[in-house]
């Protein structure tokens with residue numbers, strides 16, 4: 001005897017009664033009789049049945065087809081028992097994925113056989129679901145431990161899901177608040193097993209939106225709390241409250257959607273979004289996959305977040321990155337750092353001079369000139385190269401967390417100190433700490449840092465003992481630290497401590513001869529990453545690149561090449577939209593530290609933009625948009641540089 005509990009949803013009492021009798025005789029348990037969708041939902045909420053026999057026309061406004069959709073979402077199997085054989089109704093019933101359809105009037109045998117087959121099929125499906133889950137679990141574990149790049153690992157996960165949750169566009173990103181950085185990785189299917197990987201820079205090009213605009217769209221986009229599917233009409237409707245999804249739909253011609261929020265613990269959620277060009281690609285069955293794979297995919301994403309270089313890192317970890325610094329290549333200790341200009345070769349010479357000593361190094365240079373890369377090489381070429389290299393981005397370190405992050409804390413030393421925490425100085429013991437953007441460190445933290453540098457020991461918050469540390473310090477900044485000291489924003493004694501061996505990274509505009517090699521280098525990287533075979537850049541484009549001022553230096557060049565690789569339809573870059581050439585600011589030659597010109601350069605650059613925009617900062621045609629900066633950032637830069645808001649008006 002079967003013993004399964006069956007709910008009958010039927011508004012004709014006599015038929016319902018007959019059905020109940022048939023089921024009882026056959027050994028099924030009674031799950032009740034409901035005459036309307038409303039009643040059925042109440043009964044299900046009280047006592048979930050194993051199976052439902054469902055009539056189509058019921059009491060009340062809602063039909064059995066409406067209920068069928070809900071049953072699908074609740075993962076409750078059902079078969080229809082109906083006298084209705086109208087073509088339209090049958091079509092509607094079909095999309096709800098029933099396990100069977102029995103036409104009234106029925107014979108006892110018809111009902112029992114249909115039910116028997118349905119239960120067998122359902123159980124079989126559950127069993128094969130378990131098998132699928134085990135398979136995907138194994139596959140995702142292999143992906144995690146493989147040697148591929150971070151993006152390729154995400155792509156492999158997406159490809160693993162493709163047979164179950166089909167898509168033409170797949171996006172993944174951590175749910176973000178307004179303070180969070182925009183990050184969304186997207187995969188667009190362009191062939192049977194061909195995908196285009198699209199990062200933030202690519203999205204900016206494809207959608208013609210700035211990063212802060214994308215972020216605004218993302219924060220305004222409605223999120224689902226559980227996995228939800230949208231057919232064409234529902235997808236169109238939901239786009240009113242989901243501007244980022246609307247943008248994707250318009251850009252890629254997408255017509256149906258499945259949103260799958262994967263809960264990661266700690267309150268974090270990673271939103272996986274599947275989109276299709278078919279109007280009805282998703283249905284309730286897909287939700288069953290999502291439910292079943294929830295844990296497997298959450299484990300995978302958490303694993304991915306822990307990998308070095310993960311752009312999905314949570315905000316709290318944003319300021320600390322522990323690097324695996326690649327060991328030096330004996331033949332070329334600077335492999336991976338492209339360029340042979342005399343200015344760059346001077347930097348290499350300086351690195352060779354200082355690397356094996358344990359002295360502190362201060363790397364100066366504009367943003368994007370390669371300061372971090374040089375810091376990594378100093379560590380890799382030092383005697384500490386088999387010890388940790390810990391990077392701290394001082395600009396992103398929240399003041400309230402500085403002490404605990406740098407020096408650690410004992411369990412219970414303050415509210416929220418649930419466990420003991422080892423600080424970054426302790427983690428870097430015998431290795432190197434890279435204090436990036438040290439010029440941004442608040443004065444109060446500067447004195448604490450100075451103490452560690454002087455005493456070479458730290459004390460955990462709430463700790464009783466001092467701990468000896470042996471850490472080499474490399475610091476970097478794009479600020480003019482002498483000016484910062486003169487204006488009281490940086491401690492003179494700390495400046496002396498870190499300014500033992502200054503290295504100045506040249507701006508790209510001062511070593512233009514390196515541009516062709518750098519362009520080739522990034523072209524190779526991004527054509528491999530995006531799977532597009534782009535082999536070169538025309539001489540005309542290279543010429544315009546040589547004329548450009550490169551305020552964002554190598555990072556800007558890298559981003560531009562990435563965008564253009566994505567944009568080009570040829571195997572050559574024949575046209576490159578360089579940002580609007582601003583009036584070239586008067587750049588004074590670098591001083592001994594090279595630092596004075598950096599701020600002056602930035603100032604002149606902003607002034608030129610303001611002049612061009614007649615003093616307008618916000619909105620279209622404003623200086624912020626011209627400089628590709630969020631207006632708030634431009635405003636604070638202007639404040640810092642003492643530029644009046646009415647300049648250029």
Ligand SMILES: Nc1ncnc2c1ncn2[C@@H]1O[C@H](COP(=O)(O)OP(=O)(O)OP(=O)(O)O)[C@@H](O)[C@H]1O
Nearest residue numbers: 336337338339366367368369370371372373554555
């Ligand atoms: N000579 C180089 N060859 C190849 N890639 C480079 C070179 N210099 C810098 N890069 C690349 O340019 C980007 C910016 O470099 P990096 O982060 O080291 O600059 P930075 O001066 O530390 O910038 P910021 O001050 O804004 O942090 C990175 O992706 C880096 O890999």
